[in-house]
Structure formats: structure tokens, C-alpha cells
Amino acid sequence: MSGFAAFAGKEAREILRTWRIWVLPGILLLYALTGPVLAKLTPQLLGALAGDQLKGLVLPTPTYLDAYGQWIKGLSGTALFALIIIYGSIISSELKSGTAVLVLTKPVSRTAFVVAKAAVHSAFLAALVVAGTLITWALTAAIFGRAPGSALWSSALAWLVFGVLFVALMTLLSVIIGSAAGAAGAGLGIYALLAIAAIWKPLGRYSPAALSTAPSTLAAGKDVAVLWPVLTSLLLTVALVVLAALSFRRRDL
Amino acid sequence: MSTAIRTSGLTKVFGEKCALDSVDLAVEEGSIFGFLGPNGAGKTTTLRVLTGLARATSGSVQILGHDVASAGNSVRAEIGVLPDVPGFYEWMTAEEFLRFAGRLFGIGRRVLDERVAVLLDLAGLSDVDTKIGGYSRGMKQRLGVAQALVNAPRLLLLDEPTSALDPMGRKDVLDMLISLRGRTTVFFSTHILADVERVCDTVAILDRGRVVAQAPIDELKARYGQQKVVVEVTGGADELAEQLGQQSWVTAVARGHNGAIEVTVTDVSTAQQQIPAMIASRQLGLSRMEAGEMGLEEVFVELVGGVRP
Numbered sequence: 398m399s400g401f402a403a404f405a406g407k408e409a410r411e412i413l414r415t416w417r418i419w420v421l422p423g424i425l426l427l428y429a430l431t432g433p434v435l436a437k438l439t440p441q442l443l444g445a446l447a448g449d450q451l452k453g454l455v456l457p458t459p460t461y462l463d464a465y466g467q468w469i470k471g472l473s474g475t476a477l478f479a480l481i482i483i484y485g486s487i488i489s490s491e492l493k494s495g496t497a498v499l500v501l502t503k504p505v506s507r508t509a510f511v512v513a514k515a516a517v518h519s520a521f522l523a524a525l526v527v528a529g530t531l532i533t534w535a536l537t538a539a540i541f542g543r544a545p546g547s548a549l550w551s552s553a554l555a556w557l558v559f560g561v562l563f564v565a566l567m568t569l570l571s572v573i574i575g576s577a578a579g580a581a582g583a584g585l586g587i588y589a590l591l592a593i594a595a596i597w598k599p600l601g602r603y604s605p606a607a608l609s610t611a612p613s614t615l616a617a618g619k620d621v622a623v624l625w626p627v628l629t630s631l632l633l634t635v636a637l638v639v640l641a642a643l644s645f646r647r648r649d650l
Numbered sequence: 651m652s653t654a655i656r657t658s659g660l661t662k663v664f665g666e667k668c669a670l671d672s673v674d675l676a677v678e679e680g681s682i683f684g685f686l687g688p689n690g691a692g693k694t695t696t697l698r699v700l701t702g703l704a705r706a707t708s709g710s711v712q713i714l715g716h717d718v719a720s721a722g723n724s725v726r727a728e729i730g731v732l733p734d735v736p737g738f739y740e741w742m743t744a745e746e747f748l749r750f751a752g753r754l755f756g757i758g759r760r761v762l763d764e765r766v767a768v769l770l771d772l773a774g775l776s777d778v779d780t781k782i783g784g785y786s787r788g789m790k791q792r793l794g795v796a797q798a799l800v801n802a803p804r805l806l807l808l809d810e811p812t813s814a815l816d817p818m819g820r821k822d823v824l825d826m827l828i829s830l831r832g833r834t835t836v837f838f839s840t841h842i843l844a845d846v847e848r849v850c851d852t853v854a855i856l857d858r859g860r861v862v863a864q865a866p867i868d869e870l871k872a873r874y875g876q877q878k879v880v881v882e883v884t885g886g887a888d889e890l891a892e893q894l895g896q897q898s899w900v901t902a903v904a905r906g907h908n909g910a911i912e913v914t915v916t917d918v919s920t921a922q923q924q925i926p927a928m929i930a931s932r933q934l935g936l937s938r939m940e941a942g943e944m945g946l947e948e949v950f951v952e953l954v955g956g957v958r959p
Binding site: 400402403404406407411414415491494495496497498499500501502503504505506649650 | 698701702703704705722723726727729731733735736737738739741750751753754755756794797801
């Protein structure tokens with residue numbers, strides 16, 4: 398257990414002291430800060446850009462839901478793609494640099510190595526999403542004068558479950574595929590498949606595929622049942638980490 | 651005396667390539683064991699199997715009495731390992747890395763404070779505050795040795811520990827290994843024969859995945875030393891050497907110090923009879939004739955030499 402805690406501590410310090418503290422937090426901060434402002438200014442911006450072309454077309458007055466939508470759009474797009482690319486090397490980079498060998502010849506099991514990484518980076522992602530959502534919430538309240546929490550938090554937390562699922566998926570892919578680019582490519586492919594699978598109703602209702610679209614629906618203030626997708630996603634997350642650990646235990650280093 | 655490492659029929663196959671072919675090793679506790687072999691002989695593969703990083707295709711490996719395949723953390727808690735190219739977290743300083751390594755072993759803070767100070771001193775990194783990313787290869791190697799000692803291991807496994815070091819760094823590491831004699835079993839792979847001759851008491855020579863010799867160094871040298879004869883004559887050494895080279899019982903002729911002829915022979919008694927007769931027939935004076943000791947380098951070349959694929 399001491400080995401697990403020490404390695405998890407290293408992983409957390411590595412986030413704080415390397416490029417990891419800038420990239421994903423930077424992307425999320427950008428969306429959190431600009432989302433509500435962009436939502437508020439979208440009609441004016443469109444009007445200015447389109448000139449006379451939109452004459453006669455009345456754009457709806459933006460609401461706090463538009464600000465929430467911007468935040469979730471950022472999470473579901475750029476942030477998720479960045480996550481997939483960044484975590485394509487979550488395990489393989491340590492194998493390539495030789496650091497894994499130094500750690501794994503000490504009393505740290507391979508299972509602890511994999512689980513510590515998945516757990517710390519999931520916690521990191523959770524902290525980022527909570528922080529970004531708080532910023533969005535505060536800015537939305539300041540700009541729109543009104544910011545009910547349920548639509549924002551339910552959508553952000555639903556996306557967080559989806560994001561954590563992808564941290565687990567990339568952990569497995571990084572064990573199986575030595576190339577970071579290869580693992581990232583596989584991760585993006587799986588995301589595309591999930592998005593397509595969500596069209597089929599049974600999968601769109603019960604499976605993790607539903608979480609590729611449900612956060613946007615929730616952010617728009619509409620009702621959508623996410624209990625089953627959340628449960629199956631959490632189960633799949635655990636299964637992926639277990640699979641990653643088993644696969645890592647079997648391979649020669 | 652108990653055995654620190656015992657492998658039996660250890661075999662490792664990669665696809666169609668047999669990297670280790672039924673390797674049997676026995677390393678006594680407290681010894682400094684040199685694991686010699688040319689590049690590609692299988693030294694690193696052996697160390698990877700010994701440390702549990704790779705699985706043997708067949709055969710068994712016992713480390714400090716535990717089966718390495720199933721023992722897990724209990725074995726790793728008692729060993730120190732330095733890979734051939736140690737990888738470090740480059741954003742850490744040497745002190746941070748040693749503390750991190752110590753925490754992986756669950757070493758308490760007070761003990762760790764003391765050990766880190768001693769090991770930084772040993773590695774010559776006490777006054778270095780820069781991050782590991784800025785270190786030279788030699789500094790990383792010295793830090794690698796230091797981190798392998800952080801848990802005061804019963805068994806130290808080192809893969810080519812001196813290959814990247816300058817002469818002073820090499821001497822420091824070898825002196826450190828000598829200082830561990832009797833307290834820690836040291837198993838180190840190398841292709842630097844001088845290092846082995848200097849610090850090891852026992853050696854195994856690996857060639858193309860097979861152990862071709864395993865014995866205490868003195869015994870190994872004596873075994874092969876009997877097949878070498880050193881001759882000094884008063885004149886005509888070149889002609890005599892040429893004639894010796896044509897004899898069926900001579901495998902090699904070389905010239906040593908002061909014009910001495912070093913003759914490697916298949917039959918010492920024949921050499922002892924024939925060489926004086928040849929000198930007498932050439933009417934030369936015999937200044938010296940004795941059985942010479944083969945150096946480890948010559949033993950090594952004798953055992954693994956020849957045309958390589």
C-alpha cells in the first residue's frame with residue numbers, strides 16, 4: 398500500500414510540475430471563461446459578421462442555457478480530443494523512458510502502477526471539471542443575472558463520467574499500443590463509434606454511448622434519463638482499468 | 651552458505667530466437683558475482699527475468715529463496731536494481747528521486763533522511779540542485795547506483811553499471827561494490843573484463859544465451875592457465891615463434907614483454923618436452939620457461955571467441 402500511495406503522490410506532483418498543469422487546465426479554463434461571454438455576445442457577433450444578409454431574421458435572446466451549452470460543447474469537443482491525445486501515452490511514455498522499470502523493480506505491483514495512474518488522472522479531471530463548472534456558473538450569473546444550477550451541474554457531471562471513462566480507455570490502449578499516436582488514434586476511433594452507436598435507441602438509452610450526446614441535452618435544460626448510461630459507464634470504467642492491469646501484468650518489460 | 655540467486659534450466663525465447671538457453675546459475679550470498687558476456691549474449695534478458703520484468707519461457711528462478719514469478723513485492727523489497735539505461739523523472743532533483751524511491755519501499759522519514767544524505771554523497775550529487783533532466787550520462791548512472799541502494803538491499807542487481815562512467819566514476823563505483831562485499835550480494839553484468847577481475851570473486855560467462863563457464867575467478871584462470879607456456883630465449887625468438895606456430899599441439903603464439911613467447915597449447919606435457927628440444931636444435935639459450943597464467947580476457951576470448959554470426 399505504501400508503494401501505491403508513494404507512486405500516486407509522484408503522479409500528482411508530476412501533474413503539478415510538468416506541462417500537464419498547463420494543457421488540459423488551459424483548455425478548460427479558456428472555455429469556462431469565454432463560454433458565458435460568447436453566449437451573451439453571439440447575436441451581436443453574428444449580426445456584425447453577417448451585415449445585411451440576416452436582415453429580417455430575429456435571433457433569440459441568449460439565456461443562461463446558452464452559456465451552459467458553450468461550456469459543454471467545449472468539454473465534448475476540444476477538451477475530450479485533448480484528453481484522448483494526452484493520455485495516449487499515460488503508460489507507454491513510462492515504458493519508453495525507462496522510469497517504469499525503476500519503479501516496478503521496487504515494491505510496487507503492476508496493478509498498483511496502472512490503478513494509481515488511472516485514479517490520479519481521473520481525480521485531476523474531476524477537479525478541472527468542477528473548477529471549470531464553478532467558473533462558468535459564476536460568470537453566467539454575473540452576465541445573465543440568473544444561473545440555476547441543476548442543468549449546468551447535471552450536464553457537467555454526466556460529461557465527467559464520460560471523461561473518466563475515456564481516461565480508463567486510454568489507460569488500456571496505452572498498455573496495449575506502444576505508440577502514443579496509435580493509442581490516441583484508436584481512442585478517437587472509439588469515440589466516433591460511440592457517437593454513431595448512440596443513434597441506435599437501445600444503446601442510446603442504456604449504454605455509455607448515450608453520454609456522447611446527453612450532456613448537451615441536459616445543458617439545454619431538457620430532460621434525459623442518464624441513470625443507466627452513467628451506471629454502465631462506471632462499470633465499464635472499472636472493467637477497462639482491470640483489463641489494463643491484467644494486460645500490463647502479462648507483458649514483458 | 652545460502653544461495654542468493656539460483657536459476658535452473660532458465661530459457662527465454664522471443665519468437666524464433668532463443669535468447670537464453672537453459673541457463674543454470676548459482677550465486678552465493680555475500681559474493682560479488684560478475685556476469686560476463688559479449689553484446690547480445692543475453693545478459694540484460696537474464697537480469698530482466700531475475701527482476702521479474704520478463705517471464706521465463708521455461709525453467710525456474712529463485713531469488714533469496716523465493717520463486718521470482720510468484721513472490722512479487724516480497725522479493726522486490728529485498729533487492730536493488732540498476733538497469734542498463736536507468737530512466738528517471740527528469741523534473742525531479744536527485745534528492746527528490748531518492749526520497750521517492752525510499753517511499754516506494756515504505757522507509758520511514760528519519761531513516762530516509764539519513765540514507766538520502768549518505769547516498770547523495772556516495773553519488774557525488776550532494777551539492778547538485780538542478781533537475782535530473784540536466785544531468786550527464788555519468789551523473790545519471792551514479793544516481794542509478796544510489797537509488798538501487800536506498801533500501802539497503804540483500805541483493806544488488808546491476809546491468810553494466812560502469813559502462814557510461816569516466817575512469818574516476820568507474821573507480822568510485824567499483825570501490826563502492828568492493829565495500830559491499832560480505833554484506834550484500836552483488837550480481838553485475840558487464841563486458842568490461844578489468845572491472846570483473848578487480849572486484850568479483852566469482853564469474854559466469856554467457857555466450858549466445860548459454861553459460862559457457864561459471865567458477866571462482868582464480869579457479870577459472872588456473873583451469874586455463876595450465877594451457878599456456880611462456881618461453882624466453884637468448885636470441886632467434888622470431889624464428890622460434892614461427893616454428894612453434896606450425897606445431898599441431900600449439901593453438902596460438904603471441905609475443906609478450908621483453909620478447910617472451912606466449913604459447914597456448916593443447917598438451918602442456920608435450921610442450922614441456924618439445925620446446926626445449928626445438929631450442930636446443932636451433933642452438934639457442936633458454937632464459938625462462940614456465941606455465942603462464944591466462945588473464946580473464948584470454949579466458950573470455952578462448953571461451954566466446956571465434957567467428958560470430
